[in-house]
Amino acid sequence: MQGADSDFVRRAIDDNDPLPGTRGFAGELDGRLVRDVLGRYPLFSENDDPSIWRFDPRDLDDPNPVPAGFARTQEGDERLWELPDPPTFEDxxxxxxxxxxxxxxxxxxxxxxxxxxxxxxxxxxxxxxxxxxxxxxxxxxxxxxxxxxxxxxxxxxxxxxxxxxxxxxxxxxxxxxxxxxxxxxxxxxxxxxxxxxxxxxxxxxxxxxxxxxxxxxxxxxxxxxxxxxxxxxxxxxxxxxxxxxxxxxxxxxxxxxxxxxxxxxxxxxxxxxxxxxxxxxxxxxxxxxxxxxxxxxxxxxxxxxxxxxxxxxxxxxxxxxxxxxxxRELDRLARQAGYKRRMDDHVTKYVRSRLE
The missing domain is CATH 3.40.50.620 (HUPs)
Incomplete structure (x- = not known):
């Protein structure tokens, strides 16, 4: 678990507390992948096998991010927390x-x-x-x-x-x-x-x-x-x-x-x-x-x-x-590489070309 102690995260789940006093957390807890309500720590699993997971998507063949505020198991994703809607300040x-x-x-x-x-x-x-x-x-x-x-x-x-x-x-x-x-x-x-x-x-x-x-x-x-x-x-x-x-x-x-x-x-x-x-x-x-x-x-x-x-x-x-x-300058590089503005989404095409 990154960002918080495992026992602390368990208490947050038991208390249904989406904002228990951390700056975010993510990781494996009791056989589930858990990510805080704002997703401040990235967490990914293989798209076809949630048992294979990493914090860095580059370490997986087909990374699928765990949704913020959810737990992921082999059976699917289960929501744990939602952001609260507290009474507003008056003064x-x-x-x-x-x-x-x-x-x-x-x-x-x-x-x-x-x-x-x-x-x-x-x-x-x-x-x-x-x-x-x-x-x-x-x-x-x-x-x-x-x-x-x-x-x-x-x-x-x-x-x-x-x-x-x-x-x-x-x-x-x-x-x-x-x-x-x-x-x-x-x-x-x-x-x-x-x-x-x-x-x-x-x-x-x-x-x-x-x-x-x-x-x-x-x-x-x-x-x-x-x-x-x-x-x-x-x-x-x-x-x-x-x-x-x-x-x-x-x-x-x-x-x-x-x-x-x-x-x-x-x-x-x-x-x-x-x-x-x-x-x-x-x-x-x-x-x-x-x-x-x-x-x-x-x-x-x-x-x-x-x-x-x-x-x-x-x-x-x-x-x-x-x-x-x-x-502006990335647009210029794309056009210099032959990806003109008249092309649909020319900068994205340029980025993809740099990965090939």
């Missing part, structure tokens, strides 16, 4: 204080030994970085948004950031490694994973075994436009419902991200995905996820003011594949 100050306390306690649990931080300059990674006196890394092509944002945020925080400046050769080298690590070839997943992989690869090369990331804050605290609008991209009709719907996408994303970082040689550390932070975020009503004047991640940003300068707490940032310019 804004109480909510901000609770978010602050949950984030601070989660950060305080983590050792800085052999730790580096993936730092994009946004509020999520800045809050994580504020807790540790360790190197900060940002990855991107020259003149990319993320590199500039990370430099200015680090300056405001009186820190230095190491820039992993990308080239097309870096992307070409990493594409097949990333695609194999995540067992996916679709363009979006590969675009997102590439900068994570290259950041982690540099940190590992520099001697760090663990990489802290800000993953989870956008999903937990209402960071997406589709949540703010509760638009056609979600089924829910309210901001809170849309946020909870987005939280349920985390297992798919975390499987990708954790496998990416491990393949690059580091162990992922995600303080904002601890059970206490998740439990607190689920209590936020819609107007504390997205304020009445449209500020996304409102409660998280307000609580972040005690960790980072106001300018950093309130800033927006682009998605990593766009802020780093990896998506």
């Amino acid at each position: 804004e100050d109480e909510a901000i204080s609770a978010v602050n306390a949950a984030v601070r306690a989660s950060l305080d649990e983590i050792s800085s030994d052999s730790l580096a931080v993936a730092f994009s300059g946004g509020v999520d990674s800045a809050v994580v970085a504020s807790a540790f006196d360790c190197p900060l890394y940002v990855t991107g092509f020259p003149d990319s948004h993320d590199v500039e944002a990370a430099k200015t945020a680090a300056e405001r925080m009186n820190r230095e950031v190491q820039v992993v400046e990308l080239t097309h050769e870096d992307i070409e080298h990493a594409v097949p490694e990333v695609a194999r690590a995540i067992d996916r070839t679709n363009a979006m997943d590969v675009q997102i994973a590439l900068p994570l992989y290259l950041t982690a690869e540099r940190a590992s090369h520099d001697g760090y075994d663990r990489l802290a990331v800000g993953q989870g804050a956008d999903e937990l605290f209402g960071g997406y436009e589709k949540v703010a609008r509760a638009d056609h991209r979600v089924e829910a009709e309210t901001v809170r419902g849309a946020a909870h719907e987005t939280i349920r996408t985390l297992p798919e994303q975390l499987t990708r991200d954790v496998c990416t970082l491990r393949a690059a040689g580091v162990g992922p550390v995600a303080p904002l995905l601890s059970d206490r932070v998740v439990r607190t975020s689920l209590r936020l009503p819609g107007n504390m996820l997205v304020s009445d004047d449209g500020v996304r991640k409102w409660a998280f940003r307000e609580s972040a003011r005690s960790f980072v300068p106001d300018e950093v707490a309130t800033r927006d940032k682009k998605a990593v594949q766009y802020g780093s310019l990896v998506a």
